Amino acid sequence: MMTTPATMLADKKPVLAVEDLEIRIRGEHGSFSVVADMSLAVAAGETLCIVGESGCGKSMTALALLRLLPEAAEIAGGRVEINGRDVLKLGAHEVEDLRGEEIAMIFQEPLTALNPVMTIGLQIAEAVRQHRKVSASAAMAQAVETLKLVQMPDPERRARQYPHELSGGMRQRAMIALALACDPKIIVADEPTTALDVTIQAQILGLIADLQKRLGSAQILITHDLGVVAEVADRVIVMYAGRKVEEASVYDLFDHPIHPYTKGLMGAIPRGRASERLADIPGTVPPMWDLPKGCAFAPRCPGASARCLEERPLFEEKRPGHFAACWEHDDV
Amino acid sequence: MIAYLIRRLLLFIPMAMGMVVVTFGLLLIIPGDPASVLLGQEASPEAIERLRDSLGLNDPWYVRLWDYFASLLSGDLGTSIFQNQPVATIILGRLGATIELAIAALVIATVLGLAMGVVSAMRQGSIIDTITMIFAQLGVSMPVYWLSLLLMLAFAVQLGWLPAIGRGMPLPEAFWAAITGRPQALIESLSHLLLPALALSATPAAIISRLTRTSMLEMLREDFVRTAYAKGLRRPRVIIRHVLRNALLPVLSVIGLRFGMLLGGAVLTESIFAWPGLGQLTITAISQRDLPLIQGIVLTFALIFALVNLLVDLLYAAVDPRVRLG
Numbered sequence: 060m061m062t063t064p065a066t067m068l069a070d071k072k073p074v075l076a077v078e079d080l081e082i083r084i085r086g087e088h089g090s091f092s093v094v095a096d097m098s099l100a101v102a103a104g105e106t107l108c109i110v111g112e113s114g115c116g117k118s119m120t121a122l123a124l125l126r127l128l129p130e131a132a133e134i135a136g137g138r139v140e141i142n143g144r145d146v147l148k149l150g151a152h153e154v155e156d157l158r159g160e161e162i163a164m165i166f167q168e169p170l171t172a173l174n175p176v177m178t179i180g181l182q183i184a185e186a187v188r189q190h191r192k193v194s195a196s197a198a199m200a201q202a203v204e205t206l207k208l209v210q211m212p213d214p215e216r217r218a219r220q221y222p223h224e225l226s227g228g229m230r231q232r233a234m235i236a237l238a239l240a241c242d243p244k245i246i247v248a249d250e251p252t253t254a255l256d257v258t259i260q261a262q263i264l265g266l267i268a269d270l271q272k273r274l275g276s277a278q279i280l281i282t283h284d285l286g287v288v289a290e291v292a293d294r295v296i297v298m299y300a301g302r303k304v305e306e307a308s309v310y311d312l313f314d315h316p317i318h319p320y321t322k323g324l325m326g327a328i329p330r331g332r333a334s335e336r337l338a339d340i341p342g343t344v345p346p347m348w349d350l351p352k353g354c355a356f357a358p359r360c361p362g363a364s365a366r367c368l369e370e371r372p373l374f375e376e377k378r379p380g381h382f383a384a385c386w387e388h389d390d391v
Numbered sequence: 392m393i394a395y396l397i398r399r400l401l402l403f404i405p406m407a408m409g410m411v412v413v414t415f416g417l418l419l420i421i422p423g424d425p426a427s428v429l430l431g432q433e434a435s436p437e438a439i440e441r442l443r444d445s446l447g448l449n450d451p452w453y454v455r456l457w458d459y460f461a462s463l464l465s466g467d468l469g470t471s472i473f474q475n476q477p478v479a480t481i482i483l484g485r486l487g488a489t490i491e492l493a494i495a496a497l498v499i500a501t502v503l504g505l506a507m508g509v510v511s512a513m514r515q516g517s518i519i520d521t522i523t524m525i526f527a528q529l530g531v532s533m534p535v536y537w538l539s540l541l542l543m544l545a546f547a548v549q550l551g552w553l554p555a556i557g558r559g560m561p562l563p564e565a566f567w568a569a570i571t572g573r574p575q576a577l578i579e580s581l582s583h584l585l586l587p588a589l590a591l592s593a594t595p596a597a598i599i600s601r602l603t604r605t606s607m608l609e610m611l612r613e614d615f616v617r618t619a620y621a622k623g624l625r626r627p628r629v630i631i632r633h634v635l636r637n638a639l640l641p642v643l644s645v646i647g648l649r650f651g652m653l654l655g656g657a658v659l660t661e662s663i664f665a666w667p668g669l670g671q672l673t674i675t676a677i678s679q680r681d682l683p684l685i686q687g688i689v690l691t692f693a694l695i696f697a698l699v700n701l702l703v704d705l706l707y708a709a710v711d712p713r714v715r716l717g
Contacts, residue, residue, distance in 0.1 A: 111417070127620055127621060152625070155624070155625055156621065156623060158620065158623035159621065160623060163621065163622075164618075164621045166614060166617070168625070169616060172614040172617070172618045173618065174615040174619070174633055174636075175615070175713060176710065176713075177632075177636075185622065185624065186622035186623065186624075189625075209471055223712070223713050234618075237622065240622075241623075252545075328626055
C-alpha cells in the first residue's frame with residue numbers, strides 16, 4: 060500500500076494516488092523527461108487543481124493517468140494507483156475496462172474531441188454499452204438521462220444531433236455527459252473551459268463543481284487560470300517545467316504563496332481595476348530538453364541566488380500542509 | 392436530407408445541358424469530314440457536297456445544335472452514318488458490357504485498395520507497409536494497356552488458365568442460368584471478365600489504397616480517437632467505428648471520380664481484350680468519323696460520370712452529416 064502524501068487529510072483515503080511519476084519524450088532532441096517526481100493524491104469528493112503554463116507537463120500528467128499518452132511519450136517510472144491497483148502494471152484490456160468506468164476524462168476542445176459523424180447520444184451510449192451489459196435502447200435512454208444531468212436543454216433532441224449542430228457550451232456539456240455516463244469515481248478535466256466564451260466558462264465551471272458535489276467523485280482539474288482554481292479547488296499543485304513547485308490547500312496558497320512562480324502567476328490575474336497594469340513574469344519557460352542545472356525557474360526569478368543556479372531545490376514542507384521547492388524562502 | 396436531394400437533382404439539369412453543348416462543340420472542332428470518309432477517296436466533290444447536305448452538315452452550327460437538342464428531348468440520339476441504325480440502339484446494345492466491366496473493376500479496386508490501405512496504415516513503417524506501397528506505386532505508374540498485355544500473356548497465353556479475349560453471357564443472365572441449374576455459364580462469364588477487370592482495377596486500387604492509408608493515419612491522430620479510447624473502447628472498435636468511418640469520407644469521393652476514369656480506361660482495355668462494350672465502339676466510331684455515334688457515346692459517358700458523381704454526393708451526405716447543411 061502506498062503512503063499517503065502529507066497534504067492529504069489524514070481521515071481520507073485517496074482514490075487516486077500517483078507517486079514519483081516520470082514521463083519521457085523521444086524526439087529530435089533525444090529522450091528527455093517532460094514530467095518528473097510527480098506525486099499527487101485525490102480523495103472522493105475532493106477537487107485537486109493542477110496549475111501551470113502550457114507545456115509545463117500538466118496535460119501529460121493527466122493523460123498518463125489513463126495511459127493515453129501519445130506514441131512519442133512514455134511513462135519512465137513511478138506508480139499510478141486507482142483504488143489500490145497499479146494502473147501502470149495492468150494489461151491492455153484491464154486498462155480499457157478502467158477507462159470511462161473508474162476514471163474518465165473531459166477534454167479541452169469539445170468540437171475536435173467528439174466524433175463529427177456520430178450523434179451525441181450514440182457517442183454517450185457507446186461508452187455505456189462498453190461497460191454495462193445493456194441493450195442499445197437502454198444505453199440510449201441512459202445517454203439522455205446523463206444529458207439531463209448536465210442540464211442540456213432539450214436532451215432527447217440533442218441526443219439525436221451531431222456535434223456541429225450544437226453550440227460550444229452545449230458541446231462541452233455533451234463532453235461532460237460522455238465522461239459521466241458510467242459514473243466514474245475519478246474525473247480528470249483538462250482545461251475544460253479554455254475553448255469556451257467567457258460567459259459560458261462560468262456556467263460550465265459551475266456545472267462541474269455542482270456535479271462533483273452531487274456525485275461525490277474525486278476530481279482533477281487542469282488549468283492555467285488561477286481564477287478557476289480559486290473557484291473550484293480544494294487543493295492546488297503548481298507545476299513548472301515538468302515538476303511540482305508548490306502544493307497547498309487553496310486557502311493557504313492564495314493567502315501565503317511561497318514560490319516566486321506562484322506569486323508571479325497571482326500578479327498576472329486581472330482584478331478589474333482600470334488603472335492596474337498586469338504584472339508579468341519576465342523571460343520564458345526553458346525548453347524541456349535543455350533545463351538549467353539548478354532550479355528551472357531561477358533564470359526568471361527576481362530573488363534567485365547562486366545556490367538556485369547550482370542546485371535543484373527540494374520539494375519540502377515549508378508550513379504544515381504547505382509544500383514548495385524553493386531555496387530562498389524563509390520560514391515565517 | 393430531402394432538401395439536399397432535391398437541390399442536387401435540380402442542379403443536374405443545367406449540368407446535363409452543359410454536357411450536351413460541350414460534346415457538340417468538341418465535334419465541331421475536330422478535323423475530318425464524315426461525308427468524304429463515307430464515300431471514299433474516289434468520290435466526286437459534288438457527291439460529297441450532296442451527302443453533306445442530306446446529313447445536315449452544311450447547316451450553321453446553331454441550327455444543328457438546336458436540332459440535336461430537340462431530337463435528344465424525344466430520346467433520339469440520331470442515326471449512325473455507317474451502321475444505319477439509331478445511335479441509341481447501338482449504344483444500348485453495348486452499354487451493359489461496359490458497365491459490367493467497370494463495376495467489376497471498381498469492386499476489385501475498392502476491396503483491394505481499402506484492405507491494402509487499412510493494413511499499411513495500421514502497420515505504418517513495417518515491411519507489409521513498404522510492400523503494399525510498392526505495389527501501389529506500380530499500380531499507379533503502369534499504363535493500363537501494358538498491364539493488360541502482361542496479364543493476358545501470363546494467365547491466358549502461358550498458363551492458359553483464363554480466356555484471352557471475348558465475353559461470356561452477360562452477368563445477370565449468367566447468374567440466372569446458374570440458379571436454374573447451369574453453373575457453367577456463370578463460370579464462363581466470370582472467367583472472361585476477370586482479366587480485363589483486373590487490368591482495369593490496378594490504377595484505382597493503387598490510388599484508393601494510398602488515399603486510405605493517408606486518411607487513416609491522419610484520423611488516428613484526431614482528438615476524437617483519443618476520446619474513444621478514453622471511453623474504454625477496445626482498439627478494433629475504435630479503428631472501425633471512429634477512425635475508418637471518418638477516413639472513408641475522402642476515399643468515397645475518389646471512388647466516384649475513379650469510376651469516370653474507369654470508363655476512359657475501358658476504351659483501351661476493351662480493345663485489347665476484345666470486350667464488346669462502348670470503349671471498343673468508341674474506337675470504331677472515331678476511326679470512321681461517325682459523328683452522331685461519337686456524339687452519342689461521349690454524351691453517354693458524360694451522363695454516366697455525372698450520375699455516378701451525383702450518387703457519390705448523396706452517399707457522402709448520408710455518411711457525413713456535416714455536408715447536408717452546406
